Amino acid sequence: xxxxxxxRISRRxxxxxxxxxxxGAILGLGSTANASTAKVAKQTVxxxxxxxxxxxxxxxxxxxxxxxxNLVSGPISPSGWCVLFKAK
Numbered sequence: 001x002x003x004x005x006x007x008r009i010s011r012r013x014x015x016x017x018x019x020x021x022x023x024g025a026i027l028g029l030g031s032t033a034n035a036s037t038a039k040v041a042k043q044t045v046x047x048x049x050x051x052x053x054x055x056x057x058x059x060x061x062x063x064x065x066x067x068x069x070n071l072v073s074g075p076i077s078p079s080g081w082c083v084l085f086k087a088k
Contacts, residue, residue: 039069039070039071039072039073040071040072040073041072041073041074042072042073042074042082045071045072045082045083045084046082046083047072047076047080047081047082048080048081048082049077049079049080050079050080050081051079051080051081052081052085055081055085055087056078056079056080056081056085057069057076057077057078057079057080057081057082057085058078058079059087059088060084060085060086060087060088061086061087061088062084062086063076063078065078066078071084072084
């Protein structure tokens with residue numbers, strides 16, 4: 001009889017509450033230290049040392065002068081390009 005009187009929680013509400021309570025941390029989204037140090041290989045992001053039209057690393061948000069990238073490992077050419085390109 002008590003089961004009939006208690007409010008039921010929907011699966012959707014339960015999942016939303018779990019994500020809001022820290023489900024992102026379980027997935028690794030809550031850890032900024034790990035995200036900032038993890039880099040991918042050049043081959044993974046189709047890096048090329050030449051620009052793709054007007055898009056090139058020197059005008060990308062992730063580029064770190066003189067030859068680095070926040071997301072791609074190894075030396076990066078300012079005139080290079082990859083699929084992660086995002087204009088400043």
